[in-house]
Amino acid sequence: MPRTPDELRGLVEDYVAELALQPELGSLEAPIRHALSGGGKRVRPVLCLAAGEAVGGEPTHVLPAAAAVELVHSFSLVHDDLPALDNDTERRGRPSVWAAYGEASAILAGDALLSEAFRLALVYDMTAVARELMEATLAMIGGQQQDLEGGHDLAQLHRLKTGALFNASIMCGVWAAGLPVEEHTPWRAFAGELGLLFQVVDDILDGDGYVLEVGADGARHLADEAAVRAQTRLDALEADTSVLAEIVSGLVARTS
Amino acid sequence: MPRTPDELRGLVEDYVAELALQPELGSLEAPIRHALSGGGKRVRPVLCLAAGEAVGGEPTHVLPAAAAVELVHSFSLVHDDLPALDNDTERRGRPSVWAAYGEASAILAGDALLSEAFRLALVYDMTAVARELMEATLAMIGGQQQDLEGGHDLAQLHRLKTGALFNASIMCGVWAAGLPVEEHTPWRAFAGELGLLFQVVDDILDGDGYVLEVGADGARHLADEAAVRAQTRLDALEADTSVLAEIVSGLVARTS
Numbered sequence: 001m002p003r004t005p006d007e008l009r010g011l012v013e014d015y016v017a018e019l020a021l022q023p024e025l026g027s028l029e030a031p032i033r034h035a036l037s038g039g040g041k042r043v044r045p046v047l048c049l050a051a052g053e054a055v056g057g058e059p060t061h062v063l064p065a066a067a068a069v070e071l072v073h074s075f076s077l078v079h080d081d082l083p084a085l086d087n088d089t090e091r092r093g094r095p096s097v098w099a100a101y102g103e104a105s106a107i108l109a110g111d112a113l114l115s116e117a118f119r120l121a122l123v124y125d126m127t128a129v130a131r132e133l134m135e136a137t138l139a140m141i142g143g144q145q146q147d148l149e150g151g152h153d154l155a156q157l158h159r160l161k162t163g164a165l166f167n168a169s170i171m172c173g174v175w176a177a178g179l180p181v182e183e184h185t186p187w188r189a190f191a192g193e194l195g196l197l198f199q200v201v202d203d204i205l206d207g208d209g210y211v212l213e214v215g216a217d218g219a220r221h222l223a224d225e226a227a228v229r230a231q232t233r234l235d236a237l238e239a240d241t242s243v244l245a246e247i248v249s250g251l252v253a254r255t256s
Numbered sequence: 257m258p259r260t261p262d263e264l265r266g267l268v269e270d271y272v273a274e275l276a277l278q279p280e281l282g283s284l285e286a287p288i289r290h291a292l293s294g295g296g297k298r299v300r301p302v303l304c305l306a307a308g309e310a311v312g313g314e315p316t317h318v319l320p321a322a323a324a325v326e327l328v329h330s331f332s333l334v335h336d337d338l339p340a341l342d343n344d345t346e347r348r349g350r351p352s353v354w355a356a357y358g359e360a361s362a363i364l365a366g367d368a369l370l371s372e373a374f375r376l377a378l379v380y381d382m383t384a385v386a387r388e389l390m391e392a393t394l395a396m397i398g399g400q401q402q403d404l405e406g407g408h409d410l411a412q413l414h415r416l417k418t419g420a421l422f423n424a425s426i427m428c429g430v431w432a433a434g435l436p437v438e439e440h441t442p443w444r445a446f447a448g449e450l451g452l453l454f455q456v457v458d459d460i461l462d463g464d465g466y467v468l469e470v471g472a473d474g475a476r477h478l479a480d481e482a483a484v485r486a487q488t489r490l491d492a493l494e495a496d497t498s499v500l501a502e503i504v505s506g507l508v509a510r511t512s
Binding site for chain 1: 278280281282283284331335340341358359360363364366367368370371372374375378380381386387390391393395399400401405
C-alpha cells in the first residue's frame with residue numbers, strides 16, 4: 001500500500017525538523033529554523049514523495065529531493081517578505097523572518113536556505129535533481145521581478161512564480177526515484193498542470209489573482225478544468241497514482 | 257606552453273561577457289550584467305583555470321567552473337553591499353547594484369547570480385564541482401553573519417569569508433579538469449594557503465584587518481610567510497605550476 005498524503009507529510013516534517021545545517025552558518029540557524037517551521041502544508045515535498053513512490057522510489061531515498069524543493073520555497077518566502085519586496089511583517093500568523101531577526105539576517109538566511117537546498121539536491125549520484133531545481137529557482141526569481149514591475153499577464157506570472165516549482169516537485173521526485181529519462185514525458189505533462197491548478201485554487205481562497213481577472217465563477221471554472229486535465233494526465237501514467245489523485249482532489253476540495 | 261595569467265583573464269572576461277542568462281530573468285539582466293562587468297581582477301576564476309590547466313584540463317572545459325566561482329563572488333558582493341548589510345553605495349568606482357537599480361532588484365539579482373553559478377557548476381557530468389562551490393557559499397554566508405555580529409576571531413572570519421571560495425576556485429578547477437580524487441590532497445593543501453595569503457595582502461592594501469591586529473610590519477610578515485607556504489605546497493605538486501607560482505608572486509608583489 002502506498003503511503004497516504006498525511007503519512008508523507010509526517011515524513012517531511014520529521015526530516016526537515018532534524019535537518020543538519022552546515023555548522024559554519026552559526027547563529028543563522030535560528031532564522032532558518034523559524035522559516036522552516038512555519039506550519040506550511042508541505043504540498044510541494046509531499047507531491048515530490050508521492051511522485052517518487054508512484055514510480056517505485058523509497059521515500060527515504062526521495063526525501064532529500066523533497067526537502068530541497070521545500071527549502072527553495074522557503075528561501076523565496078523569506079526574501080519576498082523583505083521590506084524592499086512585499087514588506088510583509090507576518091507569515092502564517094507569526095512574524096516573518098526579517099520582522100523577527102532583522103533584515104540583514106533575513107537576507108543571509110534566505111541565501112543559506114537556497115544553498116542548503118542545492119546541497120540536498122546534490123546528494124544524488126547525478127546532476128539532474130539539482131538542475132531541475134535550479135531552473136525552477138531562476139524562473140521564480142524572474143517571476144518575482146516581473147511582479148515588481150507589474151503589467152504582465154497573469155498566466156505567465158503564475159507559471160514562473162508558482163508553476164515552475166510545482167513542476168520541479170514532481171520531476172525531482174521521479175529523477176530521485178530513478179525513473180529512466182525515456183519515461184519522463186507523461187510525468188512532465190502532469191507536472192505542468194499542477195502549478196496552474198494550485199494557483200487558481202489559491203486565488204479563489206484569497207479572492208485575488210484570477211478572481212479579480214475572470215470573476216469568482218470564472219476562477220472556479222478554471223480550477224475545475226485544471227483538475228480534470230491533471231486527472232487525465234494522471235490516468236495516462238502507467239503507475240499507481242492513487243495518492244497523487246487524492247492530493248489533486250484535496251486541492252480542489254479546499255475551495256468548495 | 258601554459259597560458260599566462262593575462263591570457264586566462266582574457267578568456268574569463270570573454271566568457272562572462274557572453275554568458276547567456278536564463279531568459280526568464282527578464283529585466284534582471286541589467287543589474288546582473290552591471291554586477292559582472294565591474295572591472296574586478298578575476299583572480300578566483302583565473303586561479304581556477306590555471307589549476308585546471310596545470311593538471312591537463314583544457315580552459316574551454318574548465319571555463320564554466322571558473323565562471324561559476326566568479327558568479328558566487330559577485331552574488332556575495334551584491335548582497336553584502338545592501339543597505340541592511342554593509343550599506344555601500346559604491347563598488348570599484350561605480351554605483352553598487354542596489355544604488356543603481358534599487359534594493360528589490362539587487363536582492364533578486366544576487367539570488368539570480370547564485371542560481372546561475374550553480375547552473376554553470378552543473379554542466380559537468382558529476383556533482384563534485386557544484387558541491388565544492390555550495391560548501392564554500394555556505395561558509396561565506398556564515399562568515400558574513402559572524403561579521404555582522406562582531407567579536408569573532410579574524411583568522412576564522414577570513415577563512416569563512418575569503419578562504420573558502422579561494423579553496424573552491426582551485427578545487428573546482430581540478431575537479432572540472434578530471435583529476436582523479438586520489439590526487440586531490442596536495443591540491444587541497446595548496447588551496448588552503450591561498451585564501452589567507454589573499455586576505456593578508458588585501459588587508460595591507462586597505463590598511464585594515466590584520467594591519468589593525470598585528471601592525472603593518474606584522475601583516476607584511478604574515479603575507480611573506482603565507483607566500484612561502486603556498487610556494488612550498490606548489491613545489492610539492494607533480495604538475496607544471498609555473499602559472500600558479502606567477503599568480504602567487506603577483507599577489508605578494510601588490511603590497512611592495
